[in-house]
Amino acid sequence: MKKNSVKNEYFDLLTENDLYFYIIELLEAGTLNSLVELVDLIIYTNQQNINVDILKQAFLEFITDNDYLNLLPFTHIQGSNTLSLFVARYIVMVLFSPAIEGRNDKKDADTAYHILLNDVKNYKETDKKPLSHKTIKGLVSVYENFDKKRKISYNQYDQPLTIFTIDFESDLGNSVYHPASNLILLNTIPFEKQAKVGSAEYIFIHELGHALQCKITENDFKVPQSFKSKVVKYIFPEAPDEVLPEIFADCFSIALMNGTKYEDKNLFIKSFGNVRVEMIETYFKKLIEKI
Numbered sequence: 349m350k351k352n353s354v355k356n357e358y359f360d361l362l363t364e365n366d367l368y369f370y371i372i373e374l375l376e377a378g379t380l381n382s383l384v385e386l387v388d389l390i391i392y393t394n395q396q397n398i399n400v401d402i403l404k405q406a407f408l409e410f411i412t413d414n415d416y417l418n419l420l421p422f423t424h425i426q427g428s429n430t431l432s433l434f435v436a437r438y439i440v441m442v443l444f445s446p447a448i449e450g451r452n453d454k455k456d457a458d459t460a461y462h463i464l465l466n467d468v469k470n471y472k473e474t475d476k477k478p479l480s481h482k483t484i485k486g487l488v489s490v491y492e493n494f495d496k497k498r499k500i501s502y503n504q505y506d507q508p509l510t511i512f513t514i515d516f517e518s519d520l521g522n523s524v525y526h527p528a529s530n531l532i533l534l535n536t537i538p539f540e541k542q543a544k545v546g547s548a549e550y551i552f553i554h555e556l557g558h559a560l561q562c563k564i565t566e567n568d569f570k571v572p573q574s575f576k577s578k579v580v581k582y583i584f585p586e587a588p589d590e591v592l593p594e595i596f597a598d599c600f601s602i603a604l605m606n607g608t609k610y611e612d613k614n615l616f617i618k619s620f621g622n623v624r625v626e627m628i629e630t631y632f633k634k635l636i637e638k639i
């Protein structure tokens with residue numbers, strides 16, 4: 349007997365119209381259970397030959413109904429339906445991906461959906477709160493001060509940078525930057541955990557650093573060549589290539605937070621010492637001028 353067969357038989361009974369409303373219903377419920385069920389359903393529809401237009405319509409309707417400032421960069425999405433909006437944005441990104449549309453590559457879509465399913469399954473309810481709107485606004489203005497032209501506002505696909513703060517915790521991670529949809533997802537990070545992994549403020553700026561890295565290289569595994577010759581060579585000569593994106597994002601956080609009211613939230617600034625901090629800051633100022 350196939351796993352999930354009862355659920356699949358139930359899904360088989362859904363007409364296209366039912367499917368449309370069922371997707372909206374699960375998104376509107378916005379609980380961890382309803383979102384797991386939703387991603388399961390999408391994985392199932394991807395395996396069958398179900399018309400993706402009906403799925404696109406349902407997700408886009410939910411997004412436009414809720415994500416009203418979606419076209420403005422640095423929009424902060426928060427509150428009870430944030431995880432639903434993130435899930436909807438993620439699924440839309442997969443549904444509209446040229447690989448899925450052009451070559452009908454169901455395998456890539458299946459992999460992407462399983463990553464999402466695993467992430468949603470690992471979220472936990474919490475009574476703690478994610479970074480507040482006020483703090484996000486404060487940190488965004490620190491960025492705007494550093495980069496007056498706001499170069500990371502849009503990615504290469506003209507997607508505005510959007511920030512989601514989620515009311516759930518996860519043991520899998522605290523934050524992520526999605527280059528294709530230019531969005532930053534920040535989970536709730538309890539203070540005990542922040543003592544180990546760094547402050548939520550630093551983690552947010554670190555993700556902005558990945559946005560800058562991807563804006564320049566258009567590849568989340570690559571850093572600008574100048575970063576290797578001007579920073580890595582002198583400060584991190586032993587660092588292997590695969591960790592350079594993380595070092596780039598951390599150095600960006602140093603450059604940005606140094607000398608601001610958030611300085612104490614960045615543990616690297618003190619431990620790096622003035623000379624190295626200044627060198628990193630000078631590098632990022634020049635880098636931003638050039639792009």
Ligand SMILES: [Zn+2]
Pocket residue numbers: 554558593594597
């Ligand atoms: Zn990172």
